[in-house]
Amino acid sequence: EPEVTQTPSHQVTQMGQEVILRCVPISNHLYFYWYRQILGQKVEFLVSFYNNEISEKSEIFDDQFSVERPDGSNFTLKIRSTKLEDSAMYFCASRARANYGYTFGSGTRLTVV
Amino acid sequence: GESVGLHLPTLSVQEGDNSIINCAYSNSASDYFIWYKQESGKGPQFIIDIRSNMDKRQGQRVTVLLNKTVKHLSLQIAATQPGDSAVYFCAEKYSNTGKLIFGQGTTLQVKP
Numbered sequence: 001e002p003e004v005t006q007t008p009s010h011q012v013t014q015m016g017q018e019v020i021l022r023c024v025p026i027s028n029h030l031y032f033y034w035y036r037q038i039l040g041q042k043v044e045f046l047v048s049f050y051n052n053e054i055s056e057k058s059e060i061f062d063d064q065f066s067v068e069r070p071d072g073s074n075f076t077l078k079i080r081s082t083k084l085e086d087s088a089m090y091f092c093a094s095r096a097r098a099n100y101g102y103t104f105g106s107g108t109r110l111t112v113v
Numbered sequence: 114g115e116s117v118g119l120h121l122p123t124l125s126v127q128e129g130d131n132s133i134i135n136c137a138y139s140n141s142a143s144d145y146f147i148w149y150k151q152e153s154g155k156g157p158q159f160i161i162d163i164r165s166n167m168d169k170r171q172g173q174r175v176t177v178l179l180n181k182t183v184k185h186l187s188l189q190i191a192a193t194q195p196g197d198s199a200v201y202f203c204a205e206k207y208s209n210t211g212k213l214i215f216g217q218g219t220t221l222q223v224k225p
Contacts, residue, residue: 031211043157043202043215056210091156095211101147102213104156 002026004105006092012111016081021108023075023092032075033093033102034067036060043091049075082112125222132190134219136203141184145206147213148177148188150199157202160188190221198223 034046149157176189
């Protein structure tokens with residue numbers, strides 16, 4: 001069964017450093033998403049991406065965050081200057097069509113120290 | 114504001130019993146709802162979904178019920194097994210971009 005792949009599985013970074021979280025969505029999918037989950041809390045929407053541009057973003061997704069789909073296969077989330085409160089699980093998701101279901105990756109655990 | 118919430122944070126059931134997990138949603142315009150299972154250290158795993166033009170959908174051992182009148186969603190798991198122990202989230206598709214709003218999550222504990 002096709003999977004959404006995320007790397008790394010765990011990233012530790014110092015506060016103020018830049019991090020890039022990587023995702024390889026399912027190959028024929030067109031819609032891409034990033035979500036995050038702070039430990040013990042619910043999954044929160046960050047951003048949706050379609051046709052090479054952001055289609056919607058949440059209040060969390062401020063100027064420190066950016067997304068890219070640089071080569072048609074990878075979908076990346078960059079945090080420019082990490083803060084302690086950015087520590088969370090970050091999930092990538094994709095779906096094929098507007099009325100199709102979503103597939104989530106296993107997540108990257110980001111720890112900011 | 115937007116919110117999808119769950120009534121019970123923890124549900125403990127005996128193996129073999131049926132489980133019912135409930136969820137309230139706030140956006141009457143949401144047209145698609147999903148139940149996810151999340152095991153420790155893993156991403157949300159799709160269980161079952163339902164569109165707003167339906168009120169019931171069945172899968173293997175799982176049933177989702179949608180009551181649009183009171184904006185309520187439930188997940189029924191038949192003959193609950195130890196492998197069903199996990200956190201269960203409901204989610205609603207909140208906009209045309211496909212943004213999902215997740216509930217808080219219910220922890221299901223299955224006692225052998």
